[in-house]
Amino acid sequence: MKTRRDFIRISAVGTGAAALSIKAFGSNGFGLFKSETEGPVSDEDLTPYPTYCEVCFWKCAAWAYVDKSGRIRKVIGNKNDPHCNGRLCPRGTGGVGMVYDEDRLKTPLIRETKKDGSQYFREASWEEALDLVAGKMKEVKEKYGPEAFGLFNHGTPGGHFHHLLRAYGSETNAEPAFANCRGPRSSAYFSTFGAYIGSPESTDIRDTRCLVLIGSHLGENMHNSQVQEMSDAIDNGAAIITVDPRFSTAAAHSSYWLPIKPATDIALLMAWIHVLIYEGLYNKEFVEKYTFGFEYLKEHVKNMTPEWAYGITTIEPEQIRKTAREMAGAAPAVVIHPGRHVVWYGDDTQRERAMAILTALLGAWGKRGGLYLPEGISVPHFPQPEYPEPEWTWKDLNYGKYPLATMGITTELLKASIPRYNYEHQVKAWLVAGTNLPLSMPDKPLFKEAAASVEFIAVMDTMPMDITGYADVILPEATYLERYDAIRSAPNREPNIALRMPAIEPKYDTKPGWWIAKHIGERLGLHDYFNYDDYAEVIDWQLKKMGTSLEEMKKIGLKKFPRKSGPLYLGDGEDFTFNTNTGKVELYSTDFADHGFDALPKYTKHPEPPQNFYRLIYGRAPMHTFSRTSNNPNLSDLMSENSVWVNPKVADLWGLKKGQEVWLKNQDGHITSFPVKVRVTERIRWDSVYMVHGFGHNNKKLSRAFGRGASDTEMITNVAVDPIMGGTGMRGNFITFLTEDPALEGKEVKA
Numbered sequence: 001m002k003t004r005r006d007f008i009r010i011s012a013v014g015t016g017a018a019a020l021s022i023k024a025f026g027s028n029g030f031g032l033f034k035s036e037t038e039g040p041v042s043d044e045d046l047t048p049y050p051t052y053c054e055v056c057f058w059k060c061a062a063w064a065y066v067d068k069s070g071r072i073r074k075v076i077g078n079k080n081d082p083h084c085n086g087r088l089c090p091r092g093t094g095g096v097g098m099v100y101d102e103d104r105l106k107t108p109l110i111r112e113t114k115k116d117g118s119q120y121f122r123e124a125s126w127e128e129a130l131d132l133v134a135g136k137m138k139e140v141k142e143k144y145g146p147e148a149f150g151l152f153n154h155g156t157p158g159g160h161f162h163h164l165l166r167a168y169g170s171e172t173n174a175e176p177a178f179a180n181c182r183g184p185r186s187s188a189y190f191s192t193f194g195a196y197i198g199s200p201e202s203t204d205i206r207d208t209r210c211l212v213l214i215g216s217h218l219g220e221n222m223h224n225s226q227v228q229e230m231s232d233a234i235d236n237g238a239a240i241i242t243v244d245p246r247f248s249t250a251a252a253h254s255s256y257w258l259p260i261k262p263a264t265d266i267a268l269l270m271a272w273i274h275v276l277i278y279e280g281l282y283n284k285e286f287v288e289k290y291t292f293g294f295e296y297l298k299e300h301v302k303n304m305t306p307e308w309a310y311g312i313t314t315i316e317p318e319q320i321r322k323t324a325r326e327m328a329g330a331a332p333a334v335v336i337h338p339g340r341h342v343v344w345y346g347d348d349t350q351r352e353r354a355m356a357i358l359t360a361l362l363g364a365w366g367k368r369g370g371l372y373l374p375e376g377i378s379v380p381h382f383p384q385p386e387y388p389e390p391e392w393t394w395k396d397l398n399y400g401k402y403p404l405a406t407m408g409i410t411t412e413l414l415k416a417s418i419p420r421y422n423y424e425h426q427v428k429a430w431l432v433a434g435t436n437l438p439l440s441m442p443d444k445p446l447f448k449e450a451a452a453s454v455e456f457i458a459v460m461d462t463m464p465m466d467i468t469g470y471a472d473v474i475l476p477e478a479t480y481l482e483r484y485d486a487i488r489s490a491p492n493r494e495p496n497i498a499l500r501m502p503a504i505e506p507k508y509d510t511k512p513g514w515w516i517a518k519h520i521g522e523r524l525g526l527h528d529y530f531n532y533d534d535y536a537e538v539i540d541w542q543l544k545k546m547g548t549s550l551e552e553m554k555k556i557g558l559k560k561f562p563r564k565s566g567p568l569y570l571g572d573g574e575d576f577t578f579n580t581n582t583g584k585v586e587l588y589s590t591d592f593a594d595h596g597f598d599a600l601p602k603y604t605k606h607p608e609p610p611q612n613f614y615r616l617i618y619g620r621a622p623m624h625t626f627s628r629t630s631n632n633p634n635l636s637d638l639m640s641e642n643s644v645w646v647n648p649k650v651a652d653l654w655g656l657k658k659g660q661e662v663w664l665k666n667q668d669g670h671i672t673s674f675p676v677k678v679r680v681t682e683r684i685r686w687d688s689v690y691m692v693h694g695f696g697h698n699n700k701k702l703s704r705a706f707g708r709g710a711s712d713t714e715m716i717t718n719v720a721v722d723p724i725m726g727g728t729g730m731r732g733n734f735i736t737f738l739t740e741d742p743a744l745e746g747k748e749v750k751a
Ligand SMILES: Nc1nc2c(c(=O)[nH]1)N[C@H]1C(S)=C(S)[C@@H](COP(=O)(O)OP(=O)(O)OC[C@H]3O[C@@H](n4cnc5c(=O)[nH]c(N)nc54)[C@H](O)[C@@H]3O)O[C@H]1N2
Pocket: 056, 181, 182, 214, 215, 216, 217, 218, 220, 221, 222, 223, 243, 244, 245, 246, 248, 260, 261, 262, 263, 264, 265, 339, 340, 341, 342, 344, 617, 618, 619, 620, 621, 622, 623, 624, 625, 626, 690, 731
C-alpha cells in the first residue's frame, strides 16, 4: 500500500532512492530514460557541468554529467540549491530529452510561397535569417516607430530578446505567464501587504502546522521544493486542507478535502473570515498592530455565514467551521497558498485578496510556518548605455483599462495587432521567444486573427511547436544544456545565485539566445549593447562584482549569500511599515477604492453550464510542463496523451465507456481538432470535466505529440477578463461530448 509520504515525494535521482510513486516513475528515475540503453557508466568517467533546469520556471540548479564521447548521461539536482535540495522532478530528470529529441529545430527556416500560393519552410543560413529579422526591424522602425515591434516571451530565452528590443527602442512586451497565470495574485498581495509574492513563493511549508490549498494542486503541479516541503509537513503532522472540485493528488493526502462547486471559492473564503472574526479566533495582536480596515471587514462579512456559503459552495457549514478552527488552532503557522495559475473566473484578484486577508487575520504574514520574509540578491548590470525611451510601451496598451496590471497583458498585445480594434497604438510585427501562444492563449480565434494581421513574425524556439507554424522566420535556439544564460537569482530564505553553462556544444546548426540577440543587434548598429564576444564575459564580470567568479561558480554551480535585511521572520511586536498607502496591511484596500474597485472582496455568481454541458477545468500532470514537454522522448514515454475525466453518473447518462474516444464541443460551437479518451472517475464532480493542459498539438513535425490527446485551449473561447489587472479567466467554458467523428458527419469544425 502507498504511504502518504512516498506518493508525493520527489526522487533523489542518482542515489537510487525510492521516488515519487506516480505510476510511471520507477525507483531509479534516470534509469527509466533512453540514455540508460547505452550501457552503464561510472561517475568517475563523467564530467559534471553546472546548469539550472529550463523545463519549468522553478529553475532548479543541477549538474549535467557528460561522458567521454560528449553525450549527456544524466542531470542531477544540486544539493545546495533551495529550489530542489538535490532532487529534480521527473521533468527535470527527463530534460535531457530536449537535447536528444530528433524532432528538434536544427537550422534556421524561412517561409516561402510557391507559384500556386502554397507555402513551405526552406532551410536558410544564419546570415540570411539574421539579415531578414534585422531588415524587418529596420523597416518597422522607419515606417511605424520601434514601439510597433512587439515581443512575446517566457523563461530565460525571452530575457535576451527583451534586452535587444529595449536597445532597439521598444518596450511593447507581454508574457502569458502574467495575465494568463499569476497576475491577479501580484496585484492582490501587493495592494494588501505592499509586497509581491515572488517566485519561488515565500511559503514556509517546511515549518507549517496547516497548509491550505485552494485549487493549488501541489503534487501534480510540481513546484519542486514546495512538494518536498509538503511531504515533510505531512510527516510532521501538519493538517492539509484542500479545496478542489476534483480529488487531486493533494486532496488524497489531506486531512480535509472540500469538493467545492467550481467558481464559488470567494464565498468559502468570506465564510472562513466570518468564522475567524465572529468566533474571536483571529490574531488580535497582529490585527491591531499591523492592519487597516478591520471594522469595515467585520461589518462586511457579518452575514457571510457558513450557512450562507453552504448554499453557494455545497460545502457543509460544519466543515467550514471545523476547517476555520483548524487554521486558527495552528496560527500563525498557517500557509494559505497563494496559488499560481489563478486566472479562473474574472474576479480572481478579489479571490486572491480574500486569501491575503485570511493570511493577515491568522497573523501568518512574516511568521514561521506562514509566509516568510524572502530576500534575493541583485545581479549588477553589465556596463552598457541607457536604453532609449520609447514613445509608448505595454503600459499604454493597458492604460485606462487595467490600472493595477504590473506587466504587459498578452491579449492586449494581440488586440493591438488587429487594425479593427482601432487601438491608438498598433503593433505591426512580433518576436516570439519561448512561448507557445496557440496552445497557451485563450480565445484562439483572436490569436489567429492577430497573427494574420501583423506584417512579420520571427519565432525563436527549440522545437517545431505550433507557434513556429505562424512564423516567417524560425530561429532555432540551442537547448539549455548547450548554452550560457543569465545568472539565476531568485528571492528565497537565503539570497542565492546559480550558473548555467554549456555541458556540450550546441547540436545541429542551433545557437544560444544571447548569440542570436547579439547578432541581430549588431546588424542594427547596437554594438554598444552587445559589447562582448561571449556571454561568459558578461557573467564573469557580474560574478566578480558579487564576490565570486565564473571559475568558482563552475565548480560549485550555486552560491548562497548572507541575509542583509534581517531575520527570516517578524519578531513578536516588532514595528514594521508596509509599503501600502496606509503603511499597514490593508484589509480594506485603499488602492482598490481609489481606482473604483470593491475595497473588500465579495462573492459574485458566475454563469452555470447549460443543460448537457459540463464546466471544463484543467491542470497539470507531474511529468509534463504545459505543451513544451509533450514531444520529449523521455517524458512522452511516461504520459503520451491526456484524457477527459468524467464522473460515472455523467458517463452513464451518455453511455460513455472507459477509454472511449470522444470529441469535445464547447458553448460557442468549437470542436476539438482531435479526439480524447474518456477516463471515468469519481474523482471529479458531476458538473465538471477535467483535462491536463498541454496536449492536442497540431504540428505534424512533432512526431510523438501530434494529434495525441486534445487541447483544452481550443475549448477556451469565452474569457472572463479581470477588470483590475486584465487577467484572462479561462474556467467559464462548458463542453459537451460528440461520440462520432464530427469530420465524417460533415459538420463544420471550428478550432
Ligand atoms: N508538473 C507541472 N507543474 C507545474 C506546471 C506544469 O506545466 N507542469 N506549470 C507551473 C505553472 S506555470 C503554474 S502557473 C502552476 C499552476 O498550478 P496551480 O496554481 O496549482 O494551478 P491551478 O490551475 O490554479 O489549479 C488547478 C487545480 O484547480 C482545480 N480547480 C478547478 N476549478 C476550481 C475552482 O473553481 N475552485 C477550486 N478551489 N479549484 C478548482 C483543478 O481541479 C486543479 O486541481 O503549476 C506550475 N507547476
